[in-house]
Amino acid sequence: MLRNIIGTFATKVITAGLNFIIVLLTTHYLGAEGRGEISLLVANITLIVLICNVVGGPSLVYMASRHQPFQLALPSLLWALLTPLWTGAGLVLADQVPAGLEMHLMLLAGIEGVYSVSMMLILGWNLIRTHNLIMLGRGFVLFVVLLSLFYVQQPQVMHYIWALYAGSGMVLLVSSVVVFPYFKEISFRSFKSTFRAVVRTGATAQFSNILQFFNYRISYYFLNYFADTRSVGIYSAGVMLSESIWLVTRSVASVQYAEGVNTDDAQKAVQVAFRLARLCFLASLVLLFPLLLLPDSVLTWIFGRDFGDVGGVIRSLAIGTLSVSVSTVLCTYFSGQGRFYVNNWVAGIGFIALLPACFLLIPRWHVLGAGWANSLAYLASLVYVWITFRRETGFRITHLLPTAADWRLVRAFLRRS
Structure with missing residues (x-):
């Protein structure tokens, strides 16, 4: 399991590095306005794909075996x-799609909605290395195509669009080739019961993911409405910088989930959750501290002259960033048992805290208000899942501190590597 976590983490680090370079290219050459258009587009695509995954989605990982x-x-x-048609139209009517990109x-x-089906199956069959390589390839294709287009022509937002087509098209092709051999048997026997399970489990699991998306990104829409696209950028x-801290947590969670759905040892799942919560909290704390110390002048030099307020955004998100690092592991524990309703409550409580905070804080303080609102929502979610997990397992705050067993595990792994 540790090898899978490290492999997944390495993949996400490389992909995040490529994405960071892409962000730098877009901020320097397209400015805050162009970066804002791209951010809104990506947020909209993510929302539509989440709704696509209401039927199937992450529940396919649980059901694949x-x-x-x-x-x-x-x-x-x-x-x-079918989903992109009606959801995309709704976003256009809400005036949340940059002109010309509908x-x-x-x-x-x-x-992305189609290839997410095959990627979920690949993860459900525990083909974690294959999943990682495909997603790594997507990052490379996106980066190379964008850099090439920026080099040969005057940079524009459409260049990012074409790079997205290239990267997503590659994933669709390769993932389809990977899953095709698994479709040896085509039968409609018991299809009705399977269909019901796909819809019921998918809707239950994805409801929390959609709410969580709003917890992460609804501030973009509020900023676009109360301020402008430049503020979104x-x-x-x-x-992007704050969420890079979650590379550890997300790498851990994807492997933890794949392992959790394939084990019947409840006590082992609890022990793993304890250890991984410690790992994610400590790693996130170490990674976040240097970001908080970066002066605004350095951040302006990194991103460009339009981005002098980025440091304030990072600081306003700090408490929330640490909260998510722990809550993700605890939520994944419940997901691995198929108890998606717990995550629904976690996301719902965060959303309930976030909405009024956005209305109160963003119109007055714009980007800083958005950061404070998100931190409040993330902290509220952590409090709920912490209480739920503690009642079931006895988890205490002292369990976030490293133990001698953790150090022995690390040393044993290093000797084997």
């Missing part, structure tokens, strides 16, 4: 093809 692949994929793919939004969301740069 328990049901026939064809019967899992068929309803998921049909829903993924059709690209629907097409890109459709591509500045805020997104600060969010």
Whole structure:
């Protein structure tokens, strides 16, 4: 398991590095306005794909080893093809899509919605290395295509769009080739019960993910409404740096989930959650501290003259950043047991705290208000999942401190490597 975590973490670090360079390219050459358009587009695509995953989605990871692949994929793919049309239209009517990008939004969301089905199956079959390599390839393709377009022409937002088509198209092609051999049996026997399970489990699991998306990104929409696209660009740069801290947590969670759904040892799952919560908290604390010390002049030099407020965004998000590092591991513990309703409550409580905070803070303080609002929501979510997990397992705050067993595990791994 530790090897899978490290492999996943390495993949995410490389991908994050490529994404960081892409952010720098867009902030320097397109400014806060262009970066804001890109951030809104990506947020919209993510939202549509989350709705695509209401049928199937992360629940496919849980069900992949328990049901026939064809019967899992068929309803998921049909829903993924239809969803971008009506959700994209809703976002356009809400005036949250940059002008001229409406059709690209629907097409890109459709591509990502379709390939997410095969990627979930790959993860569910515990092909973690394959999953990592495909996502790493997406990052490289996106980066190379964007850099090439910026080099040969005057940089513009459409260059990022074409790079997205290239990266997403590659994932669609390769993931389809990987999963195709698993579809040896095509049968509709017991399809009705499988379909019900896909919809019921997917909707339950994805409801929390959609709410969590709003917890992470609804501030973009508030900023776009109460301020402007330029503010979205500045805020997104600060969010990108803050969320880079979650590389450890997200790497841990993806492996923890894949392992959790394939084990019947409840006590082992609890012990793993204890250890991983410690790892994520301590690693996030170490990574966050240098970011808080960066002066605004350095951040302006990194991102460009439009981004002088990025330091304030990072500081306003600090408490929330640490909160998510721990709550993600605790939520993944419940997901691995198929108890997605706990995560629904976690996300719902965060959303309930976030909405009034956005209305109160963003109109007055703009990007700083958005950061404070998000931190409040993340902290509220952590408090709830912490209490729930503690009642079940006896987890205490002292369990976030490293133990002798943790050091022995690290030393043993290093000797084997």
